[in-house]
Amino acid sequence: MSLHAKHLQKAENFPPSLFSSSTIPTLRGFPSANPLTARIPLLPRSHSPTSPLSLLPSHYLTTQTSPLWTHCHQFRNYTYFTNVFQWNSTLKARIDAGFFECALSLFSSMLAGGGRPDHFTFPLVARAVSALPGRSGLTKEIHSLGIRLGFSGDGYFRNSLIGLYGRCKDIVYARNMFDEMRDRDVVSWTTMISGYIQSGDILESFRLFHEMRTSGIEPNSVTLAVVIRAFKVEKIVDGGRQLHGFAIKRGFGSQELVQNSILTAYSKMDCFEEAEKLFHFMEERSFVSWNILMLAYFSAGDFFKVVEFFQRMMAELYPSPETLTLVISALSKCRKHRMGQQIHCYAVKRGQIDMVLQASFMDFYAQCADFASSFSLLEEVGKLNCSTPWIVMMWALVQSGQFIQVISLFQKMQNLGFEPNAEAMRCLVTAYTHLGALLLGKVIHGYLVRHQLSAESEAERLETSILNMYAKCGNITCARRCFDNMVYRDIVTWSSMMESYAIHGMGLEAIKLFHQMQEAGVSPNSITFLSLLSSCSHSGLLYEGCQVFTSMTENFGIKADLSHYTCMVDLLARAGKLTEALNLIHSMDVKPDWRIWGALLASCRVHGNIKIGECVAQRMFELEPDNVGYHIILSNMQAGGDQWAKAEGIWKNIKEIEFKGRPGWSCIEEKGGFSFFVAADYSHQRAEDIYETLKYLGRNVQEIKCL
Template sequence: MSSAPALVPVASPPRSSPPWLPTPLLVSQYPMLAHLHSCTSMKQLHQMHANAITSGAIFDNFVASRILSFSALSPYGSLSYARLLFSRLRKPDTFTFNTLLRAYVCGPDPLNAVLFYIDVLNSSALHRPDNHCFALLLKACSEAPSLSLGVMVHAQAIKFGWSSLVSVQNFLVHMYASCGDIGLAKLAFNGIEECDDASVNMMLGGFLKCGCFEGARQLFDEMSERDGITWSVMINGLVQRSRFKEGLEFFRRMLEEKVEPNESVLVNVLNACAHLGAMEQGMWVERYLKGKSIRFSVRVGTALVDMYLKCGCVEKAYEIFARMEEKNVLAWTAMIGGLAINGRGEEALQLFSQMEMEGVSPNDVTFIGVLNACSHAGLVDDGVKYFSSMTEVYGIEPNVQHYCCLVDLYGRCGMLHQAEEVIKKMPMKPNSAVWGALLNSCRIHGNSLLGEVVGKKLIELESNNSGRYVLLSNIYAANGRWENVAELRRVMKERGVTKLPGSSFIDLKGHVYEFVAGDNVHPQSKEIYVMLSVMMKKLMQAGYKANTGEALLGMDEEEKETAVSYHSEKLALAFGLINTEPGTTIRITKNLRVCSDCHTATKMLSKIYDRVFVVRDRGRFHHFKDGICSCNDFW
């Protein structure tokens, strides 16, 4: 990644005011709209609305639509208030109608746009919906996605005579593709007489949305012209569907073709790096931004902070965070949550109070980070205090995830009874994550009796989730209950549940390498296995004994020992040790939880080789140094 071609500098995108505020030009034409700029509460909004009515300005549809837009999109209004406002308009025109429609599409439930359309059509307040209206309705159906409503909207578009307009046809293509009906999408696409720039991009976006990646790739490769948006659609689409490696691959291609990445691409690329633990590539993005003297926007800054934290590099995250000029609740939340998973609970809490001092209010996600911080730092009392402060101080109703944190908080420190009580008393139905937190606590504290009850419950709840079987099996194994282990294995086989293969990623000089247990596809495979045997020898000398309790079921002891020694994590470690200078920190990202054998081995290896190993597993970070781990062996 560092060898990517130098690019022509561009200015950072102009900072535009939020979409609910009228532009200076509009204010000069309609002085009344200036008041919206000083509107900072719902009360002021109501006052503004009342003034518009008494002065008669509300009868100007343009003024009405701007107030409507402000009501629907700004934090000082709501969709329902905007809807009320709309219903009071004497003669709303299509433009005003579309304004509200657009707000619905951007809102939490886009299909409400379709319901609103039906409502207004029935009330005959709308004479004839225009082409923009159908573009918006089709977009709503793509986002949901809802093929049945999409087809209905298509029929309406035909009825009102807009179905042969390119702008509407583009959205038809997007809607059918997003809903997974590639056949109809192609039909609609072929029906477009004169394709414009957007047509193919809409098709591409639809392919990605419905998970048709091969189709997307093929279409992308066939395209004769690819503009900046095409690349955005492709990269962002892949990243958002968790195809991180492919997203980075396309980002690389984009740079090779000398196309400028825009902010949204950079944010998504950083996101992909965060997920993969690809810090080298993430650092490349940072250098790229610096090279272009692009000021960190809140979003890019937050994405960078998040990336560094998810790569286990807390110091770099602090550095970026300090340099961010504007910090909103998202930025603070990323930092707090990231410190928590890195085992820096106290610092996370410190940051939380600093955030408050700077006048930024926490949201529900912030509290997930705060509670996580308490639970990983073993601060039960603080955690409980923060939990109750949510409703009492901040007026945030805890959701199921917050209860999940609370169960984890009690359970992790061994207060299993209190954890169970939380589950009994919580106001909503506990989901599998809540039971999962309790199960993990049973594993940590070796409570196989409760573990068995909870594990069985979870397996019933999610009979396809192999992780649940594995965790229960580990609990049985740790207690020497081998007959139960065998029974569980039989059930898994019967139900056709296969264990998700563990894999480890390591980011080296801008490339992400992936290892699975016992794999030998890597070109350096031979050297890796030689290194591994050296490592094992040194481990044995240091008194290591393979812990096979979590190994695959149904093997004899010796087989198990070999199996754990070839775990993907150990392969990645060997690979890292071969290919880095002594003293370099090695960062590994795992798709599963670290097994206890790998954990012990990695601890010892950090001392033997005098290295820092940062391993990120499914749930948190392990910083190995001098033979100890930052998780204090609780994970």
């Protein structure tokens, strides 16, 4: 039985209400300055019989105003719609605005009111369904309805369904429809190739592209853009270059769609030189082209390059809100406070501030330690019926080390009537983790269990955060119990459990868990191997760690980055193989930073190797000349080797350095509260008892050493 025949059996009693949804956006979801919402009160008058606009044809008036009706909560009567063109126009407006559930509800109203979709309606509905993962089950119902209405032979309808099946990861149904098509055009082939790429079957997409050309169908610009995406996913650099040349020969090299696709591919494959060369020769560069390159440099951690390209972009065209969001994120990493303020003023003057950009500015000011400005922005948007600004502010405080303020902000958020969602609680758990607040963390865990949030997909990351909290607060048993009780375990969860074993020096348990993960069919990523290497380093498993590092590159094809090399240097240095560790740093294909030199310097002190230690310390001073800690480590190392003159010289340098950092602190949790301690500080109300206890412990330690 053919695929169409199977669906035809289910089509007779097709329920229009299947597409209905209670998720209808209201006016309060839009900013008051929105020009669309500002005109909404005028719409009922424009449809009034006494309005001068009533002289226009009714179908024209309704079609022109339907994008505005799309945003209006009052609009429930669709009797104005007399033809399918009006329905399609409103459907498209809702989908373009991102109201996918609302679009499905409108489609349901169309069917219930006797409206008959045409072959342009189904691609719109397919777009809405594919954008809603929870609605993917409607795909076959849409297919059935199309057959019932006589579109089984319509190429436009079939291509839309192939694309929908592909986006919903039902590649078998998509291929069956494709194989049943007699007249397959370039759109059919392109849609099927895209489906294979989305399902992860890159080799089949290449094979189908070759079959398409041998069958006499020549690719268009969209086809090339799709195939280029496959090379990007697999990071096949030579293939990407060949396809670039093919596009130029076929006359597609100057088309913006193809150019942007190739630009994205080069950027994702870390071919920045070729990406910039292509960008330079582009005749017309839209803000999309600029954003692609800036996003690539942002992902690579080159934030100053992002700022440089933004400044060049401003000379050619106005940036989009997406561009401003990206640049502000880069400026927060660079701590360029003054420039961020200028961009903020620019965005306000141009009226480009939306909720996402506002949240980005909040995070930026917090990262630059300008909490007054950050809280001021929160006051502007914090009373809206949206918890996103609060969560953004909480995460910004976490990253700035303001953990007590995170707790206060969470309580204030609750007092205003916001229900704590999984993301807000995850932020709170992270703050508790840094404070070592095990008891308060257990309260959140209890809330999670009582409200059965573990069954919700959004709670997966929260459960992983609770697992980390138990491990970092010293309770590895509860961490493992939490891991075993999780309904769904992804790669992040497995890696987090391995990291937990690393914290507790249980390297063999981490390796055992790695093998269990592979048996469960979960493929490791770079973070997984980072957790494994860290476990081996903290457990002194030199042989096993070297095996893991070799396996990562040779068996799994994962390229080692600076973090992996840092773990390997730490592993070798802890084992006393300081020369091998130094040679590894010199042989790396990435530039070393202070972390990797710091790992080697610490081991040089432990093993008393002053020669290598002085060499490493010199590199450290070049990278961070004002860091007092490295000077102290070197001076202690020299003093331990009876090089008192050198040690005294280091201490003179230390006194000349203006130490601007925050003093070290620690805290303990007691009776639901926290007590903070700072070195050489007597402000605590029980300071006398604390220092007496410290002296007592010091005497006991000395007695143990004497024994």
